[in-house]
Amino acid sequence: MKIAVCAKIVPEQARRLDPETKRLDRSGELALNPFDANAIEEALRLQAGEAGSEVVLVSFGPARALEALRKGLAMGADRLLLLTDEAGAGSDLVATSYALARALEREQPELVLCGQQASDSDGAVMWAALAERLRRPLISQVAELTVSDGKLRGKRQTEFGYDLIEAPLPAVVGVSDAINEPRYPSLKGIIGAKKKPQETVSLGEFGVEPDRAGEAGSRTEVYALGEPPPRGETERIEDDGSAAEKIIEFLLARKAI
Amino acid sequence: MSTLVFLEHHGEELQADSLGVLGRLAQQGGDEVSALIAGSGIEGLAKQAGAFGAKRVYLADHPALEAPLPQPRVDVLAALVEEQGIDTVVFAATVLTADVAAGLSARLEAGLNWDLVDLVFEQGRPIGKRPALDDSVLLDVGWKGEPRLALIRTGTFEPLESGGEARVEPVAVGLEDFSTLATMVEQAHEESEGPSIEDAEVIVAGGRGLGGPENFALIEELAKALGGAVAATRAVVDAGWYPYAAQVGQTGKTVSPRLYIACGISGAIQHKVGMQGSTVIVAINKDPHAPIFEYADLGVVGDLHEIVPKLTELVRQRRAA
Numbered sequence: 111m112k113i114a115v116c117a118k119i120v121p122e123q124a125r126r127l128d129p130e131t132k133r134l135d136r137s138g139e140l141a142l143n144p145f146d147a148n149a150i151e152e153a154l155r156l157q158a159g160e161a162g163s164e165v166v167l168v169s170f171g172p173a174r175a176l177e178a179l180r181k182g183l184a185m186g187a188d189r190l191l192l193l194t195d196e197a198g199a200g201s202d203l204v205a206t207s208y209a210l211a212r213a214l215e216r217e218q219p220e221l222v223l224c225g226q227q228a229s230d231s232d233g234a235v236m237w238a239a240l241a242e243r244l245r246r247p248l249i250s251q252v253a254e255l256t257v258s259d260g261k262l263r264g265k266r267q268t269e270f271g272y273d274l275i276e277a278p279l280p281a282v283v284g285v286s287d288a289i290n291e292p293r294y295p296s297l298k299g300i301i302g303a304k305k306k307p308q309e310t311v312s313l314g315e316f317g318v319e320p321d322r323a324g325e326a327g328s329r330t331e332v333y334a335l336g337e338p339p340p341r342g343e344t345e346r347i348e349d350d351g352s353a354a355e356k357i358i359e360f361l362l363a364r365k366a367i
Numbered sequence: 368m369s370t371l372v373f374l375e376h377h378g379e380e381l382q383a384d385s386l387g388v389l390g391r392l393a394q395q396g397g398d399e400v401s402a403l404i405a406g407s408g409i410e411g412l413a414k415q416a417g418a419f420g421a422k423r424v425y426l427a428d429h430p431a432l433e434a435p436l437p438q439p440r441v442d443v444l445a446a447l448v449e450e451q452g453i454d455t456v457v458f459a460a461t462v463l464t465a466d467v468a469a470g471l472s473a474r475l476e477a478g479l480n481w482d483l484v485d486l487v488f489e490q491g492r493p494i495g496k497r498p499a500l501d502d503s504v505l506l507d508v509g510w511k512g513e514p515r516l517a518l519i520r521t522g523t524f525e526p527l528e529s530g531g532e533a534r535v536e537p538v539a540v541g542l543e544d545f546s547t548l549a550t551m552v553e554q555a556h557e558e559s560e561g562p563s564i565e566d567a568e569v570i571v572a573g574g575r576g577l578g579g580p581e582n583f584a585l586i587e588e589l590a591k592a593l594g595g596a597v598a599a600t601r602a603v604v605d606a607g608w609y610p611y612a613a614q615v616g617q618t619g620k621t622v623s624p625r626l627y628i629a630c631g632i633s634g635a636i637q638h639k640v641g642m643q644g645s646t647v648i649v650a651i652n653k654d655p656h657a658p659i660f661e662y663a664d665l666g667v668v669g670d671l672h673e674i675v676p677k678l679t680e681l682v683r684q685r686r687a688a
């Protein structure tokens with residue numbers, strides 16, 4: 111089975127919005143979206159049971175995302191495809207899902223896996239847009255996934271309890287962050303990752319028209335940045351062995367116990 | 368302008384959050400606000416929608432809409448939006464509606480803004496209020512072109528009963544071939560055993576930072592010493608460490624105890640929406656950058672395995688004294 115994992119590269123820390131562009135400041139250190147490590151782990155788990163299967167990472171992001179994406183190769187994915195373009199910056203769901211779908215159409219995987227959410231946007235929506243563009247069935251929020259006889263079964267939690275959903279392959283699945291425990295890349299994996307195929311492709315090469323990418327291709331916009339309503343004072347302590355006593359003092363002062 | 372609110376239902380009931388969104392939009396007046404209910408055997412639900420502010424209710428009643436799966440609902444909405452010239456579709460965020468909204472966004476190439484805590488109209492132009500980056504900034508967001516799609520954050524608006532009556536209009540259901548490929552095998556329902564955590568005055572909650580299901584004993588002992596209840600995050604419930612009935616957050620319970628002690632919980636927005644109404648929040652987390660420290664009244668950076676047993680001991684000593 112060929113499995114494509116959609117992997118996003120996100121700012122590692124110090125998340126701030128650029129007041130000028132009103133976009134997320136992506137200039138600092140980059141990292142693999144931690145929720146996508148679960149999707150990669152799940153792909154590797156499914157692959158392990160099947161000879162001749164392949165795991166390919168598909169990402170849409172800046173060219174310098176390549177290095178952070180290699181973590182997925184170091185975990186065990188076979189190759190990666192990075193869609194990157196100057197014109198892609200500022201893409202929203204409509205534009206990003208369009209670009210990713212174009213790449214996935216070329217790859218034709220039987221299974222497309224997404225992580226629970228992108229840690230920088232918290233959308234938790236991409237899989238549904240991809241399933242629509244690829245005209246495939248969808249199972250989201252999957253906490254347990256099984257495949258047999260070309261059929262997927264996913265257990266997912268909703269507001270009302272757990273559902274069990276079935277869908278034939280090819281399909282799109284979004285996994286929960288509790289579906290597995292992602293492995294850490296081994297030293298051998300990290301060294302081996304450098305030699306695995308890593309393709310960087312511009313949007314134009316996939317036939318993404320310039321007016322369908324970036325801000326031009328987006329259907330949402332940010333008008334203004336403001337302050338959220340003020341919240342109460344927050345107090346912070348570091349445990350030096352006396353944290354339990356300090357918590358008690360705090361709770362007594364607040365009359366919480 | 369015509370605004371449509373998607374009303375989710377579960378069994379015989381319309382979901383409270385979606386009625387809240389309907390009420391908020393109806394209250395802003397001006398336009399006619401309509402609603403869509405999509406399901407199977409749902410005639411009875413239209414009346415409820417009228418009582419909560421809808422002037423017109425579209426009913427999509429079809430066996431393929433029986434299970435709460437998103438893709439057939441995208442088909443219904445896409446057709447309705449085009450036929451009725453609807454320019455704004457608003458959803459109360461749930462597992463189902465997030466998928467419906469995103470699918471519709473791709474189908475119609477329509478902008479989707481999510482996690483909104485309000486939708487206001489300035490000179491007829493809708494503006495979404497969107498907290499971002501762990502709620503540290505509040506953005507004004509908008510749409511380029513129509514239709515516009517919006518997901519409102521869980522628990523934002525209470526239903527407002529206005530006692531009105533809705534005109535009911537059945538809508539034809541046409542389905543795409545791929546929309547019905549995913550099927551519901553089993554729709555389990557919440558098992559509600561034991562005392563409800565919603566009534567607890569004190570809650571001690573555990574997350575993945577506990578390291579394993581056996582360590583819930585630490586949380587249980589602290590809760591017992593404080594005379595409180597135990598809660599959990601989705602991550603540990605999904606992993607089978609603790610029962611779903613104890614889960615707090617978007618797809619779990621909403622609680623507002625006097626005291627909420629979060630141990631080994633990162634504090635994701637989907638957890639926050641279920642416990643932000645607590646009077647005092649204490650968080651113990653070893654990562655100084657954990658989002659929960661942004662809204663805990665007392666943030667303790669440290670190892671819960673060290674701190675929690677000591678805390679339990681101190682509480683016991685005080686009790687005994």
Ligand SMILES: Cc1cc2nc3c(=O)[nH]c(=O)nc-3n(C[C@H](O)[C@H](O)[C@H](O)COP(=O)(O)OP(=O)(O)OC[C@H]3O[C@@H](n4cnc5c(N)ncnc54)[C@H](O)[C@@H]3O)c2cc1C
Pocket residue numbers: 226227234251287461462573574575576577599600601602603614615616617618619620630631632633634635636637638641651652653654657669670671672
């Ligand atoms: C549609 C949707 C609905 C959701 N609904 C819910 C919901 O209802 N409820 C919910 O909770 N989540 C929900 N989530 C999931 C949510 O986004 C988070 O993934 C989840 O809350 C994370 O749980 P956690 O904090 O236990 O785990 P993690 O995010 O993994 O956090 C574990 C924390 O423990 C800390 N830690 C580790 N070891 C220690 C130690 N020894 N001492 C102290 N701290 C330690 C770590 O620093 C970390 O911050 C939902 C997500 C989606 C997409």
Ligand SMILES: Nc1ncnc2c1ncn2[C@@H]1O[C@H](COP(=O)(O)O)[C@@H](O)[C@H]1O
Pocket residue numbers: 115116117118119143145146149168169170171206210223224225226227228229231232233234235236237
């Ligand atoms: N730019 C991107 N490149 C690759 N995958 C993405 C991208 N954005 C989102 N995804 C995938 O979609 C999932 C959900 O993202 P979101 O809906 O943005 O929260 C992520 O966990 C990824 O699997």
